[in-house]
Amino acid sequence: MxxxxxxxxxxxxxxxxxxxxxxxxxxxxxxxxxxxxxxxxxxxxxxxxxxxxxxxxxxxxxxxxxxxxxxxxxxxxxxxxxxxxxxxxxxxxxxxxxxxxxxxxxxxxQGRPFMQLESYFCPTLKRPLNVPGSWRQATNQDVDTVAEFLAGFSNRAYGVTVSSASQRPNAEATIAGQNLYLWIVDDAPVSMANIAHRSPRHGRINAVYTPSEARKNGYASAIVAELCAMLRQEGLLPMLYADVNNPDSNKVYRNIGFVESGNILDIKFG
Structure with missing residues (x-):
C-alpha cells in the first residue's frame, strides 16, 4: 500500500x-x-x-x-x-x-490511555424549556470571566489545574474568533459554549462549561441548544465530543437531541 x-x-x-x-x-x-x-x-x-x-x-x-x-x-x-x-x-x-x-x-x-471521547451529532434539536436567562456573543468586556471559565474547563475536562491569568490570552483569542457565546442570568454570565470549527457538513461545538455554583439549572443545555439552532440555520449538522467518564455532560447532550456516533481513544506517549 x-x-x-x-x-x-x-x-x-x-x-x-x-x-x-x-x-x-x-x-x-x-x-x-x-x-x-x-x-x-x-x-x-x-x-x-x-x-x-x-x-x-x-x-x-x-x-x-x-x-x-x-x-x-x-x-x-x-x-x-x-x-x-x-x-x-x-x-x-x-x-x-x-x-x-x-x-x-x-x-x-510507553503509551498510556489519556481520555476516551464519545462523538455526538444532533439530527433533531430538543430545546430545553423554562430555562431562565438569555444568550449573547462574548465581547472584550468578558475577558476576565472567560479566562476564569477556561481555567475551570481545563480542570474539569482534563484534570489540569491552571490559573485564570494564564488563560487570558486564550480567552482574548477565542473571543476575537466571534464564535464564543455566554448564557446570561441577572446580567451575569453563568455558562459558555463555543463553535470551534465549521467543516463542509458539520459545525463542532466545544468549551461547554458552567461553574459549579450555577450547575443543574439547564444553562449548558440552553446555550448549546442555541448554538445548534444557529448551525442548523447555516445548513450544518451540529456535533461535539464528550468525555465518556463525565456522565453529566453526556446526559445534557442526549437530552437536547445529540446521538452517539462512535468513540475516540486518546493515547499519550512518554
Whole structure:
C-alpha cells in the first residue's frame, strides 16, 4: 500500500468511507485546515494521518480493513514517522491501541490511555424549556470571566489545574474568533459554549462549561441548544465530543437531541 505525504489541503475527506465516520473523525477537518499540518494518506484513500505540531496525531483507517492489512499499513506509517516523534495518537479505540502498541515498541516509549471521547451529532434539536436567562456573543468586556471559565474547563475536562491569568490570552483569542457565546442570568454570565470549527457538513461545538455554583439549572443545555439552532440555520449538522467518564455532560447532550456516533481513544506517549 503506497503512503504519500501530502499538503494538508490535498487530503481527501470526501470519499464515502470517511464520510460514513465523519462525525467520529471530524477533528481531522480542523487539522487539515492548518498550514503547518503533517498529513499522510494512502493512494487508495483508506488511511488518513493528520497532525499539527505538538498535538496528538489523528488516525483514520477504513473500518473493514483486515487485521493483517492494518498491521502492514501501520508498520509502513510508523517507519515514515521515524523523524517526527509523536506526543500521542487519537482514533477509534482498536486502531489507536494497535498503532500505540506498534509505535511504542519501535520507538522505545510507553503509551498510556489519556481520555476516551464519545462523538455526538444532533439530527433533531430538543430545546430545553423554562430555562431562565438569555444568550449573547462574548465581547472584550468578558475577558476576565472567560479566562476564569477556561481555567475551570481545563480542570474539569482534563484534570489540569491552571490559573485564570494564564488563560487570558486564550480567552482574548477565542473571543476575537466571534464564535464564543455566554448564557446570561441577572446580567451575569453563568455558562459558555463555543463553535470551534465549521467543516463542509458539520459545525463542532466545544468549551461547554458552567461553574459549579450555577450547575443543574439547564444553562449548558440552553446555550448549546442555541448554538445548534444557529448551525442548523447555516445548513450544518451540529456535533461535539464528550468525555465518556463525565456522565453529566453526556446526559445534557442526549437530552437536547445529540446521538452517539462512535468513540475516540486518546493515547499519550512518554
Amino acid at each position: 503506497l503512503l504519500q505525504k501530502v499538503h494538508a489541503r490535498d487530503i481527501r475527506l470526501d470519499h464515502p468511507e470517511f464520510m460514513d465516520q465523519e462525525v467520529q473523525f471530524n477533528l481531522i477537518h480542523r487539522i487539515t485546515d492548518s498550514e503547518d499540518a503533517h498529513c499522510i494518506q494512502s493512494e487508495q484513500g483508506n488511511l488518513v494521518f493528520a497532525q499539527t505540531p505538538g498535538h496528538n496525531a489523528w488516525l483514520w483507517l477504513t473500518s473493514d480493513m483486515p487485521d493483517e492489512a492494518k498491521r502492514k499499513v501501520l508498520s509502513s506509517l510508523i517507519k515514515q514517522l521515524e523523524q517526527s516523534p509523536l506526543p500521542g495518537v487519537s482514533g477509534d479505540p482498536a486502531t489507536a491501541a494497535l498503532f500505540a502498541e506498534m509505535y511504542a515498541e519501535r520507538n522505545n516509549v
